[in-house]
Amino acid sequence: MIYTSVYRGFLGEIGLASRDNRLIGLWFLREQADTQRFYNEIHTQEIQEKSDEPILRQAKEWLEQYFGGKKPSIDEIPLEPSGSGFAKIVWNLLIQIPYGEVCTYGELAKEVAKITHKEKMAAQAIGGAVGRNPIGIIIPCHRVIGANGNLTGYTGGIEKKIALLELERANIKRLYYFDKTL
Known part of the structure; x- marks a missing residue:
């Protein structure tokens, strides 16, 4: 149930x-x-x-x-996110991002490559796993940003991602959001 x-x-x-x-x-x-x-x-x-x-x-x-x-x-809180072994590796890394800090998909890709003993890992693969995180906020996918500080993608919407980072007093002055619809 x-x-x-x-x-x-x-x-x-x-x-x-x-x-x-x-x-x-x-x-x-x-x-x-x-x-x-x-x-x-x-x-x-x-x-x-x-x-x-x-x-x-x-x-x-x-x-x-x-x-x-x-x-x-x-x-x-006892958590049990449902996902692939690869996704769970990524989500475990998300949990390790300190409160009020951010990291990039590329940085996570390098870490996953080390853990999985691969030479390289695509940042897009990491983005896919981050986007399927079933326990947002607690497993802090909002702390992941694109290369060069781009506030890319967040299931709850970019406005909520910014609000969560501001709540954590993350240094977001260097971050930006490019609206692709303009």
Whole structure:
């Protein structure tokens, strides 16, 4: 059984999901399509709204601390993100990016290449794994930027990525966003 709940904060509504008392999902709810995408990715079991589920309450408390400017530990919440072995390597590296700091997809690619004993790793492959992170914010994919400080890609939207980095007091003065629609 998968239990879900919604956290309401200053950046909008955030969906939460758990299974077997472990957090399996955390995503921004912009519209129904975002929720449907998440549910499709977990190849659905029974899903039930349950705000008082202990792990979901714990995740909400973590978010309250985080959005309150504190630095709650990721170790406080049992996580179980579903993904490939490659994706899990990338997500483990995301967890190691310090609060208030950023790294590039290229830097992560070099690290993954070392871990997997490959000569090279494409930054695009890293971007794919980062983009499939099912537990945003807690597994801090918002701390990953493009080459030369480009604030590229974020499932929750660039505005939310910037807000999260500002909340963490990251030095974003050198970062930029290029709007490809202009």
